[in-house]
Amino acid sequence: MxxxxxxxxxxxxxxxxxxxxxxxxPGSKSLTNRALLIAALADGFSTLTNALFSDDSFYFANALQNLGFRINLEPEKAGITVGGLGGKIPAESARLYVGNAGTAARFLAAMLTLGQGDYFMEGDARMHERPIGDLVSALRQLGADLAAPDGGREPASLPLKIHAAGLPGGKAEISGNISSQFLSALLMVAPCAAQTVEITVTTELASKPYVDMTLAMMADFGVAVEREGYRRFLIQSARYRACRQVPIEPDATAASYxxxxxxxxxxxxxxxxxxxxxxxxxxxxxxxxxxxxxxxxxxxxxxxxxxxxxxxxxxxxxxxxxxxxxxxxxxxxxxxxxxxxxxxxxxxxxxxxxxxxxxxxxxxxxxxxxxxxxxxxxxxxxxxxxxxxxxxxxxxxxxxxxxxxxxxxxxxxxxxxxxxxxxxxxxxxxxxxx
Missing domain, CATH: 3.65.10.10 (Enolpyruvate transferase domain)
Incomplete structure (x- = not known):
């Protein structure tokens, strides 16, 4: 021990x-959390191997369980099996806590717009200081209904209320200089929108390799994205297909030390x-x-x-x-x-x-x-x-x-x-x- x-x-x-x-x-945090989200949106069961077991991945997996997804955690094998439901969210209401997990907060905020019901998401004190406003604005451009708990229409950070009735789709603009996680969140949920989604990035994009990672993971689950560099992305409505095994590489950031x-x-x-x-x-x-x-x-x-x-x-x-x-x-x-x-x-x-x-x-x-x-x-x-x-x-x-x-x-x-x-x-x- x-x-x-x-x-x-x-x-x-x-x-x-x-x-x-x-x-x-250990396995990559960035790959683990992307795979968790897309696997939950896919049709059928996918198993992550060499997945990361840590606070951040726990918050994400626990949130998916609270939303009604079947999640089987095997920490001794570094394995996580996710039962995807083809872009549907089982729970019609949920209260989610994500600690200070930025990827969980941003990815889940986008995912929850695909549901049918009312959801509430909060984190720890630092997470309530970290930005999410640009992502909220882009999701609202696509027809989603997100608000601050006090009814404010443009929440800059958590906590967040989502009144979901599916994501209509359409066109959205988003800045890329705050966090590439905003763009990754939009990209991953876009295939499940009712209409084609077109995303325009209005500034220089930070952390471009993380967007490349997102696009590669989407492709592994069968969805391709049309793009013009890092400025414009076009995502058609599509269904993710489950992967029997999703191997998670060792974490390159952890390796840097x-x-x-x-x-x-x-x-x-x-x-x-x-x-x-x-x-x-x-x-x-x-x-x-x-x-x-x-x-x-x-x-x-x-x-x-x-x-x-x-x-x-x-x-x-x-x-x-x-x-x-x-x-x-x-x-x-x-x-x-x-x-x-x-x-x-x-x-x-x-x-x-x-x-x-x-x-x-x-x-x-x-x-x-x-x-x-x-x-x-x-x-x-x-x-x-x-x-x-x-x-x-x-x-x-x-x-x-x-x-x-x-x-x-x-x-x-x-x-x-x-x-x-x-x-x-x-x-x-x-x-x-x-």
Missing amino acids: TPEIPTQILDIIPLQKTLDARVRV FFAAPALCGGSLLVEGLSRRSNQGDLAFLDVLARMGCTVAEEADGIRVRAAQALSGVDVDMRDIPDTAQTLAALAPFACSATRIRGIASARLKETDRIAAACAELRRIGVQVEEFEDGMLIQPCTDFRPAVIKTYNDHRMAMAFSLVGLRVPGISIENPACVSKTFPDFFRVLEGLR
Whole structure:
């Protein structure tokens, strides 16, 4: 049995050796939640293999169960079987709680418009601060009826009331610079609308690889989307077909912490089960490591990273891979030149304001850092200070700054249990590097 993670403070002990390790990370959160939604909209039973079992996927699966779908969870096998009902939602009313799970909140908000009845969705305090207004506006353009609990017609965030009578369809415009999850939510429910859906994206789209992931998952369930780049999407009414098995790849974002470990500690590390042919955009973090001087190689059973002789700083636009920006922020002070991270303004709207949080914790350990609206400039550091790292209840803060503790004595992580959001076994896997 995995030891319980301390709920208050966890000390990270520096590694005393160079790495020669291999790890396996859990299934992709992004793929798991997309597969859960589409499988529920398909005809018949689909089984997800190597699915993620974490807080985020639990909230999603539990919401589907509360909506009347047959969901069989097998955590010991990392399997989830979903009984899809061809675009229908069994329950005519439900009250759903999604914690701080952004994908669950955005995807379910769109899905609920396909039902026949009244639904209410809420989350935790931070989720009630995170934006959903652009998605609500687009769904209303398609004929849906969504409102704030107090009757306000343009809710900017949860909680949310949905009075559903099926999604009529038609044309909608949506901005793409806040979260690509809004567009993904629209795309996945669009085939179940009564009419053809045409979506126009009015701004530069953030996190494009996540939209590619959505389109690929839709295709796996038998639905193709016509598109003009990332500006216009045309989705005909169609029925998703169930997939006997939906293999979920290891999570590329979770892998980023371990890919970065050799850059800090020397040696090499292989993450099992991943391929550069994956459509998970966060594998582009490997290109950042290569620019810093690391060697990246695909092997028969995974991807290996070898340490650089001297780690170089980089100037990098991470707008398509913002979830790995904290990994780079934790790595950057160990480089021999400055690192500039750009294009991640959307990170301020995540589980916490990740730009402000990363800058605050880097300063706490003695690193010089300059904060910008869309990123940060991080200087090399040779005089680190011991510190208790605040996580702001953000799983990515906890995992990224744990890397610092592999090199710097006296680093502890506050509220380490927050990693249960996406990677409950993170600290066990990290400890296995010794």
